[in-house]
Amino acid sequence: METFRFQVLICGGAGCISSGCKAVLTKFRSELKAHNLEDEVNVVETGCIGTCDLGPVIVIYPEGVFYQKVSVDDVKEIIEEHIIKGKLVERLHYQHPAFNEKVPLYNDIEFFKRQKRIALRNVGLIDPQVIEEYIAKGGYSSLGKILSKYTPEQVIEELKKSGLRGRGGAGFPTGLKWEFARKAPGDIKYVVCNADEGDPGAFMDRSVLEGDPHSVIEAMTIGAYAIGAHQGYVYVRAEYPLAVERLSLAIEKAREFGMLGDNILASGFSFDLEIRVGAGAFVCGEETALIASIEGKRGEPRPKPPFPAVHGLWGKPTLINNVETFANIPAIFQKGIEWFTKIGTEKSKGTKVFALAGKVHNTGLVEVPMGTTLREIIFDLGGGIPKGKRFKAAQTGGPSGGCLTEKDLDLPMDYESLIAAGSMMGSGGLIVMDEDNCMVDVARFFLEFTQDESCGKCTPCRIGTKRMLEILTRITRGEGKEEDIDLLEELANSIKSTALCGLGQSAPNPVLSTIKNFRDEYLAHIRDKECPAKVCQALLKYNISSEACKGCGLCARNCPEKAISGEAKKPYKIDQSLCVKCGKCLEKCPFNAIYLK
Amino acid sequence: MTKTCCQNNATDEKYQKLNKVIEEYKEKPGGLIPVLHQAQLIFGYLPKDVQIKVAEGLDLPLSEVFGVVTFYSFFSLKPRGKYTIGICLGTACYVKGAAEIVEALEKELGIKVGDSTEDGLFSLMVTRCVGACGLAPVLTIGEDVYGRLTPEMIPNILERYQ
Ligand SMILES: Cc1cc2nc3c(=O)[nH]c(=O)nc-3n(C[C@H](O)[C@H](O)[C@H](O)COP(=O)(O)O)c2cc1C
Ligand code: FES
Numbered sequence: 236m237e238t239f240r241f242q243v244l245i246c247g248g249a250g251c252i253s254s255g256c257k258a259v260l261t262k263f264r265s266e267l268k269a270h271n272l273e274d275e276v277n278v279v280e281t282g283c284i285g286t287c288d289l290g291p292v293i294v295i296y297p298e299g300v301f302y303q304k305v306s307v308d309d310v311k312e313i314i315e316e317h318i319i320k321g322k323l324v325e326r327l328h329y330q331h332p333a334f335n336e337k338v339p340l341y342n343d344i345e346f347f348k349r350q351k352r353i354a355l356r357n358v359g360l361i362d363p364q365v366i367e368e369y370i371a372k373g374g375y376s377s378l379g380k381i382l383s384k385y386t387p388e389q390v391i392e393e394l395k396k397s398g399l400r401g402r403g404g405a406g407f408p409t410g411l412k413w414e415f416a417r418k419a420p421g422d423i424k425y426v427v428c429n430a431d432e433g434d435p436g437a438f439m440d441r442s443v444l445e446g447d448p449h450s451v452i453e454a455m456t457i458g459a460y461a462i463g464a465h466q467g468y469v470y471v472r473a474e475y476p477l478a479v480e481r482l483s484l485a486i487e488k489a490r491e492f493g494m495l496g497d498n499i500l501a502s503g504f505s506f507d508l509e510i511r512v513g514a515g516a517f518v519c520g521e522e523t524a525l526i527a528s529i530e531g532k533r534g535e536p537r538p539k540p541p542f543p544a545v546h547g548l549w550g551k552p553t554l555i556n557n558v559e560t561f562a563n564i565p566a567i568f569q570k571g572i573e574w575f576t577k578i579g580t581e582k583s584k585g586t587k588v589f590a591l592a593g594k595v596h597n598t599g600l601v602e603v604p605m606g607t608t609l610r611e612i613i614f615d616l617g618g619g620i621p622k623g624k625r626f627k628a629a630q631t632g633g634p635s636g637g638c639l640t641e642k643d644l645d646l647p648m649d650y651e652s653l654i655a656a657g658s659m660m661g662s663g664g665l666i667v668m669d670e671d672n673c674m675v676d677v678a679r680f681f682l683e684f685t686q687d688e689s690c691g692k693c694t695p696c697r698i699g700t701k702r703m704l705e706i707l708t709r710i711t712r713g714e715g716k717e718e719d720i721d722l723l724e725e726l727a728n729s730i731k732s733t734a735l736c737g738l739g740q741s742a743p744n745p746v747l748s749t750i751k752n753f754r755d756e757y758l759a760h761i762r763d764k765e766c767p768a769k770v771c772q773a774l775l776k777y778n779i780s781s782e783a784c785k786g787c788g789l790c791a792r793n794c795p796e797k798a799i800s801g802e803a804k805k806p807y808k809i810d811q812s813l814c815v816k817c818g819k820c821l822e823k824c825p826f827n828a829i830y831l832k
Numbered sequence: 833m834t835k836t837c838c839q840n841n842a843t844d845e846k847y848q849k850l851n852k853v854i855e856e857y858k859e860k861p862g863g864l865i866p867v868l869h870q871a872q873l874i875f876g877y878l879p880k881d882v883q884i885k886v887a888e889g890l891d892l893p894l895s896e897v898f899g900v901v902t903f904y905s906f907f908s909l910k911p912r913g914k915y916t917i918g919i920c921l922g923t924a925c926y927v928k929g930a931a932e933i934v935e936a937l938e939k940e941l942g943i944k945v946g947d948s949t950e951d952g953l954f955s956l957m958v959t960r961c962v963g964a965c966g967l968a969p970v971l972t973i974g975e976d977v978y979g980r981l982t983p984e985m986i987p988n989i990l991e992r993y994q
Contacts, residue, residue, distance in 0.1 A: 249964045253977035287966025435922030435961035442963075473869075473906050474962050476975070514865060514904030517960065531864035532896075533903040549861065590965060592924035598966035630923065664965075666923045680926050684960070690903070 248283025282446015358446030403557025434633030437664035579605035632661030635741030637748030696739030922961030
């Protein structure tokens with residue numbers, strides 16, 4: 236490879252694309268050309284660097300200088316100052332929200348410093364479209380080593396010893412799953428990668444597929460060798476066209492380089508991959524539904540057992556793992572289990588990627604050792620809650636999970652502690668909420684989601700979640716009854732124990748968890764007809780701002796209930812006992828003096 | 833090949849494309865969903881005639897094709913507008929006020945979620961997380977992604993497509 240004096244990494248992740256990184260990239264190329272620097276400066280479009288809120292972001296090596304919110308107009312200055320004169324462009328540095336100081340270097344920024352990147356080891360560092368870059372980082376060396384030196388049994392033994400557990404939701408030991416698939420009788424077997432990433436609010440799988448697709452290909456090939464499969468499928472959700480594009484290209488390149496297809500690396504072992512694109516159904520993330528969908532059917536789940544490892548795709552033994560689970564595997568074989576087992580907690584080894592979103596400063600992806608506390612993630616890496624608001628809750632496990640509150644801030648995040656706290660790891664979505672979020676409304680939101688996504692095959696989920704949604708909607712409208720909370724709990728428990736698949740069995744979780752942690756908020760809606768967070772529209776009251784009101788009287792004249800009174804040229808008032816919240820006054824006021832609160 | 837479907841050259845061409853796709857996937861197990869994806873790209877939606885063609889081509893009962901089309905929210909039985917606006921109602925977007933963006937869109941376009949404007953320019957759909965949660969609330973128009981939305985931004989964004 237040529238040697239360049241500078242490497243300019245420009246984030247090409249989804250967040251930065253929508254902030255305009257493509258234009259910045261083009262400008263960089265043209266400016267470098269104009270300055271005759273093309274041979275000295277290499278510009279690389281990488282996968283997601285992780286700080287989605289700060290985009291477009293770039294990192295310039297050898298020093299590793301981090302610039303944020305770079306616009307097309309900044310490019311010339313960066314080249315003329317940084318590249319040519321060696322002077323950093325200070326105004327584009329990152330600044331931690333709690334401190335005043337600018338932090339120029341990537342490695343000094345709390346958000347990156349506190350991370351331990353295994354699954355994301357290459358994401359944001361290499362050009363995902365160039366297989367040589369993956370290989371230069373040690374990519375495909377694990378596959379080479381395994382095909383030439385390991386028996387399938389040895390691969391499985393090592394993986395079991397590593398303690399790796401599934402990152403797609405349930406945390407099932409990966410080595411054990413591979414062993415089941417290996418031992419299942421049958422000549423034809425399949426390997427499937429679950430890239431459906433259904434949790435709305437999680438985007439780590441997307442980031443791996445877009446930023447480091449070869450790590451998934453390598454791991455799936457290792458899996459195929461271990462269980463004895465020759466065909467694999469990657470099931471990607473339809474909302475991720477860029478991931479499909481990058482993965483297709485990577486598969487093509489891997490075939491060209493002899494890492495996929497017939498006689499891989501001259502070992503005599505053959506394996507190939509096909510991409511299948513989902514079609515917008517959350518339940519297809521559940522493994523049996525996903526299999527039905529690859530078979531071309533309605534994505535309806537079926538009862539387990541038999542598990543896919545025994546009876547999967549087209550009735551054959553099928554190994555199915557999540558993207559992030561796979562992405563860990565080449566690194567484990569590259570660096571050894573001793574290295575891996577030192578990271579994390581006793582029962583949860585390694586790291587977990589969290590998608591930090593919602594009311595937090597640094598939204599984006601963070602990969603931290605298992606056991607890192609919620610406080611560290613939200614406040615140290617995430618930079619805390621914006622606008623000086625108070626932390627209220629964090630939802631983990633998506634629509635199947637629950638909320639964590641202030642009392643859980645020092646909870647070590649691993650599979651067991653999250654379950655004990657009434658939530659779950661799930662896929663790693665971490666949505667932060669502040670005092671302005673209404674927990675009853677959030678519970679209603681999740682139920683609306685699962686209700687919408689229920690496939691309808693089993694009654695508890697199809698009808699039970701509908702009844703729960705009706706009750707929650709009624710509460711947020713101020714029509715709740717005293718006994719509604721008990722009714723919700725009763726319904727929740729019976730759905731949990733009778734629904735067919737994980738979707739229904741976990742759908743009531745957000746409701747149970749918000750009732751447990753925020754019962755007062757439910758009661759305020761039911762008894763006092765008040766929404767403490769001022770979210771539920773029907774419970775808000777109309778008010779007139781005494782500063783903005785000019786006393787024109789238009790509102791009073793239009794009020795059908797005669798609830799507004801006042802004197803000309805003086806602020807008017809609304810009698811709350813008469814107001815029926817029709818909204819006429821707000822519509823008519825020419826001075827925007829009427830507000831909801 | 834039956835020729836019941838072909839009223840004019842444009843549709844003719846579309847059906848030819850569809851036939852090619854069917855040929856490609858005919859022998860592949862589980863080819864129905866990929867074929868429907870392609871068919872929707874070609875026709876913009878999946879009317880009954882297209883479903884019949886797919887069923888015949890893949891040798892599947894029409895009921896199964898219809899069952900699959902209606903199961904997945906990505907497949908549409910109705911024609912869509914030139915641009916499909918996908919407003920994200922994923923969790924991250926919801927807690928950051930996506931409901932207000934829906935309201936602004938409905939008001940600006942004069943339609944409800946699930947419908948298309950009369951001029952056939954826009955369809956308004958809800959999506960569940962496009963994976964740009966860091967920029968919530970988010971909407972997509974075709975391949976373009978707009979983030980950190982406020983209701984005030986909506987008219988400006990729509991204007992670019994008019
Ligand atoms: C309703 C439902 C949705 C799911 N969605 C996903 C998903 O989007 N991605 C995923 O990897 N696993 C999902 N799962 C978990 C899978 O069923 C399965 O456990 C996982 O793919 C196994 O891979 P792992 O062992 O590597 O985690 C879901 C489960 C349920 C019940
Ligand atoms: S929740 Fe809207 S993009 Fe993820």
